[in-house]
Amino acid sequence: MDVLQSVFQYILDLGASVFVPLIMIIVGIAVRMKWKEAFSAGIILGVAFAGMGVVIGFMLDALTPAGQGLVERTGIELNVVDAGWTSLATLAWAWPLAFLMFPLQMGVNAILLVMNKTETLNVDLWNVWGKILTAVLVIGVTNNVALAFVIAAIQMVAELLIADVNQKHIEKVTGIPGVTVSHGMMIFGVFLLPFNWLLSKVPLFDRHIDANTLKEKFGAFAENHVMGFIIGVLLGIAAGYTVPETLTLAIQAAAALTLFPMVAKLFMQALSPLSDAISEFMKSRFKHRKLNIGLDWPILAGSNELWVAVIVWVPITLLYAIILPGNNVLPFAGIINISMAAPALIITGGNLLRMIILGIITTPVFLYIATGFAPTITQLAQDTGAIALDSGQMISWSTIEYPVFRYLFAHVGEGHLLGFLFVGIWAALFVLYLKTMKARKVEDDTAEETEYKENVM
Template sequence: MDILQSVVNYILDLGAEVFVPALMIIIGLIVGMKVRNAFNAGIILGVAFIGMNLVIGFMLEAITPAAQALAELTGINLTAVDGGWTTAATITWAWPYAFLMFPIQLAINGIMLLFNWTKTLNVDLWNVWGKIFTAVLIMGITGNMYIAFVGASVVAVVELLLADLNQLQIEKVTGIPGVTVTHGMNILAVSLMPLDWVLRRIKLFNKKMDASALREKIGVFAENNVMGAIIGLLLGFAAGYSVADALILSMQAAAALTLFPMIAKLFMEALSPLSEAINEFMKKRFKGREMFIGLDWPILAGSNEVWVTIILTIPFTLLLSFILPGNEVLPFAGILNIGLAVPALIVTGGNLLRMLILSILGTPVFLYAATYFTDIITNLAESTNAVKIEEGQRLTWSTIEYPVIRYILTELGSLTILGISLAVIWVLLFIFYRQQMTKRNKELSITE
């Protein structure tokens, strides 16, 4: 068991920028790519991950302090400290049973591929920590490790099913054939779909409203660099920055929004030949079968709609945290809600107006989930000593990813009537989501 734990920890410590490209090189060679082409694609993919993570880090480093300054200007004192996803991940990996989820996820993916229950090969293995975190939350409520891993396994299955359903939409957004996203954050799309379905039936919200459409309507003000500069400047002034600091933030935001699409092209350069080779391999050996490559969410980070939505949602997030009864969380380290904007991108097809509305309407769910799970996260931090917290301090994650299904699984694990009822409702929502995405996929296939 110790050997397995050591192997898993070593692999995961390599990080996505090393592990995923290495895995893709191996897959490329297996499916018949020339050695030169396989290594070239793998290294470019590693460069793309590093480049995208650098720009995301740069963006977060620039925007987060402004958002936090905006929060501090209010003077509101809420009791739960927001440690963000990095703190949650640190605590998660300190859980004694964390390493077990790695082979469980591989087994689930292998079985589903074998029986043709999914078309997706999930190579985003670093984000196995999200399933472990789900297990931790369920364990904190039920006290039963077996139920915790069953719940985490449910998440792994749903990720693959959604990756299949979302693939064409993701291909449309990224321009990369044969890839999809297996990050658990997209599970929230199931809950967002009914809201988007209603909004699509209102003429105002059904107009083409992505970045390219805005560019056609308002010209230079919708260019990536100009739009980033304007948003950064306004956020800087709202946060109480001096003119000089606001201008610096303006240029930082402009740089990030300009660089995102450029780096996104590297993913296309790396993954397109690999995807073609995999599909040719599958056609020769398994007639009628195709395979998708499941990757982390940064392949969608080249969509400026995501970042515009995230930044514009910040003031609404803060306002809601102050006025929602029962909320105990002041968004801080996790104030940039990527886990809401990305599924909103997929559900809306990149419609900025609907993305913003879905993000505002979805924010209370995140705040209440963060409040609900605060004691569990705090207790785990104290028991593992992975994160030092002062006596009496309470720790949480304000933008806890896919909060709906995590809450349902904790209640279901306790076999409460509420949990069973919510699980039934969620399954019905999933069926509805599947119907809607299948319909969209047919339309996309026709237009292509």
């Protein structure tokens, strides 16, 4: 058992930028790619992940001090420290049974593929820590290890089914055929679905407004670098920065928004040949089967809408943290809310205005659930010793991924009737989400077929 744990831990310690490309090289060779081409595509994929990490780190380093300055000007003091995803990942891996989640995820995926219940091969195995964290939170609330594994398995199934129905929409965003996002953060789309539907019925929000629409209306002012500069200036002013500090922040924000699409092109360069090879392999051996590759969220990072929304949400999140009664979390390490941006991008079809409004509506959910989980996370950190805490200090994660799913399923184990009711409502929304996204796919396919026929004629 210890040997198995050591093997899995060694593999996962390589990190996403090394581990995922290795998996993709193996997959490429398995579907009869030339080994040189598979190796080259894998290396480029690793460069894309590493490059995206560098740019995100750069943006986080620029925005976090501005957020701190804004909060300091208010004089507010909140007693729960935002430890971000890295600390929570450390806490997850401190669980002695964490290594068992790796074969469980592969097993669940394999069973669903064999049963033809999914079209997604999830190679984003490094993010198995997300399932581990869910299990650890369940144990922290219920002290039930068996239930923790059951709920983690439910999450794995949900991730794959959502990846299936999202695939067409993700292909439109990325321009890469045969790929999808199998990261658990997409589960939050289930919660966003009814809000997005309501917004679509409001005349002001029923129009599609994306980055291209803004460019048509506002010209150069809607270019990535200009929008980044303007947002940076506004954040600098709100934080009380001096003129030089404000201009520096503006250039940093402009640089980040300019670099993201450039780095994202590397994903297309790496994944397109792999996708083509997999498609040809499936056609030659399984004529009625399709196989999509499930990857981490950075393949969506070429979307301008995602980053504009994320930066706009920064002051909104800080404002909510200050004014919401009952919130105890001060957002810093998790201030960049990709957990909401990625699912919002897909559920709205890239409608920037609607994405921003969804963020305004649902950001309190993240803060309140982060506050609710704070005692559990703090106790787990103290029990495992994985995170050093000062006496009386509490920690959480302000933008915890798929917060509604984790909170409901962690607390349903307490056996309260209300808990079962809320889980039932979530399950109904989950089914509705699958049906809605499938229906959208049919509409898109019909529209594409009609356009093709018109062009041919």
